[in-house]
Amino acid sequence: MIALLLAGTLGLAAAEPEPPPERDLRTVEVLREECRTAYDRRELTLFANGTIRLRQGPPGAERLRLGEIGREEVEALEARIAELDLSETDPAESAVTGDWVERCRLDLAPAGARSRRFEYGRLGTHSLALGRLLGWVAELVEVAARASDAPREIAADYRPRPGDLLERADGELFEVVGPTADGEGVELVGVRLPLTLYLRIAALPSEFVRRVERRRGP
Numbered sequence: 001m002i003a004l005l006l007a008g009t010l011g012l013a014a015a016e017p018e019p020p021p022e023r024d025l026r027t028v029e030v031l032r033e034e035c036r037t038a039y040d041r042r043e044l045t046l047f048a049n050g051t052i053r054l055r056q057g058p059p060g061a062e063r064l065r066l067g068e069i070g071r072e073e074v075e076a077l078e079a080r081i082a083e084l085d086l087s088e089t090d091p092a093e094s095a096v097t098g099d100w101v102e103r104c105r106l107d108l109a110p111a112g113a114r115s116r117r118f119e120y121g122r123l124g125t126h127s128l129a130l131g132r133l134l135g136w137v138a139e140l141v142e143v144a145a146r147a148s149d150a151p152r153e154i155a156a157d158y159r160p161r162p163g164d165l166l167e168r169a170d171g172e173l174f175e176v177v178g179p180t181a182d183g184e185g186v187e188l189v190g191v192r193l194p195l196t197l198y199l200r201i202a203a204l205p206s207e208f209v210r211r212v213e214r215r216r217g218p
Contacts, residue, residue: 025049030074030111031081033137035104035122039195044141048111050074054144056170058193063170067144077136078110086116089127093120102197106133123185123198142206145169153210160186160201166208173212 028048035042042056052067102122109115118130126134154166164176166188173191180187180198188197199207 025071026051029107029109030078031106031108031137033104033106033134035102037102037195039190039193040102040197044137044144046074046077046140048074052140052144054141056168057172065144065147065169067140067147069140069143075111078112080136081108081110081133082113084129084132086127086129089118089130091116091118093118093124093126106137108133123180123200138200138203138206141203145206145209154205154208156205158201158204158211160204165191165212166204167210167212168207169209174208 025048030046030048032043032045034044036059039058040056041059041062043054043062045053046069047053050069050071050073052069054065054067055062056065057063104120104122106118106120107115108117118133120126120130160166160176160179162176162178166174166176168174172193174188174195174197175191177187177189179185179201185198185200186204188199189195190197
């Protein structure tokens, strides 16, 4: 009888499931934003180990840049995301569509919060919570951009004027057309690429490395 009980006990111990393997933080995505038109694409990914991967350029010919933040910074960002009230944020915001219009998708998978996806136009009107999220994404873009070999000469307080010719980190040139109706954004057209961009003025220092010249005007 004792032998049978011992055998049963050993059998139960053997049947206990093994603990799941630890996640490789280098492959775990905390967030990923992809913005594209028919002629241009930008993808920003933050991994749980703190690596920031930025791909930008014409589809299929994007330039890759990598940046790093500390694991503590990743955890702090995950905590901020978990505290956001996204209940009133539309998962798919309405926006103008077309080959020239940039549409974005943001995938969130922070530790301690459920995965979410949002779709929007880069220059659209966002909820307060989504606007804060996109501000954090812009900060990550800036970190990866600073890690680029290309020197960054556009000041944080830069105010674009029509005719300014700006160079992006992938070497493409864009001319400033003028401000958007609300004064918070700017329209730019590609010099070599058949592409029109609408960006927040505050995002220009992270999107472009320098002002090349003025093509017209004072």
